[in-house]
Amino acid sequence: MSHPNAFLGPRGRLALAKCVVDDGWSLRRAAERFQVSVATAVRWARRYRELGGNGMEDLPSRPVRSPRRTPARRERRIIALRLNRRWGPARIGYLLGIHPSTVHKVLSRYRLARLAWLDRATGRVIRRYEHDKPGDLVHVDIKKLGRIPDGGGHRVTGRATGNRNKTGTDANRRPGYAYLHNAVDDHSRFAYTEILTDEKKETAAAFWERAHAAFNAAGITVRRVLTDNGSCYRSHTFKDALGPGVKHKRTRPYRPQTNGKVERFNRTMLDEWAYAQPYASETERVAAFPAWLHHYSHTRGHTSLKGQTPASRVTNLRG
Secondary structure (H helix, E strand, O other): OOOOOOOHHHHHHHHHHHHOOOOOOHHHHHHHHHHOOOOHHHHHHHHHHHHHHHHHHHOOOOOOOOOOOOOOOHHHHHHHHHHHHEEEEEEHHHOOOOHHHHHHHHHOOOOOOOOEEOOOOOOOOOOOOOOOOOOOOOOEEEEEOOOOOOOOOOOHHOHHHHHHHHHHHEEEEEEOOOEEEEEEEEEOOOOOEEEOOOOOHHHHHHHHHHHHHHHHHOOOOOEEEEOOOOOOOOOOOHHHHHHHOEEEEEEEEEEEEHHHHHHHHHHHHHHHHHOOOOOOOOHHHHHEEEEEHHHHHOOOHHHHHHOOHHHHHHOOOOH
């Protein structure tokens, strides 16, 4: 598209065409006056005779016929597979026998939402939200994580050796599970986590009291807490720990996406700490956790914050 104020933009083309058609100038004289070729003068004069002043705009570059374009019936099949099964271009292309890039062009042509924007269960576009201030909402959740036996687990030593390390441990000291109680601020993603031995109501209530104190020390005034419908969070003990100044909200049953920020924190924690390197024992992995948690909140750039750290969004945390 040409600039409207360009020398041979729509207004300049119209003046050139009027000189030839209305004023009777020769094509060579008009071309010399407007510093264009004779062929250009012929084109705009012919366009003016056929379409008038409206013909001075650039025509679309799309061809009149596209014999190699994907048939409409196949396009409808591509769209139906995307909407009904939520498949990507590769799977749709393999099923229909066409290249994934062709499927991608069809999906882009009809402006269908990306799979990353959709809820896989319902196919609806995910509603993303973020509260305006730190403490307006804190996501709380528990992540159950298998402990590492002394000598290393099967992820490092292999299935056979890992099982021997696990069964060879004293019966009173079997690896079992660790319960990571997590609290993540919605606005800043500032996180507080403790590795505890169970998920009972007394444990969850005591964790929240310590987490609340940690958030207050960081300058975050908690106003609302969001949890799932676990029995520990539905107890009166946890309600008493929250106190009258904190409002408690629970997610809809079988809808973990509502508590998505802490769920995403759980995945990051597993990728960057729990399974990031081979640990010889649970003690070694637990010892590495405080440094990682500090790195997450203070020095690690967060993609949803456009590279900022969670601490940079907390008032007065950096002094």
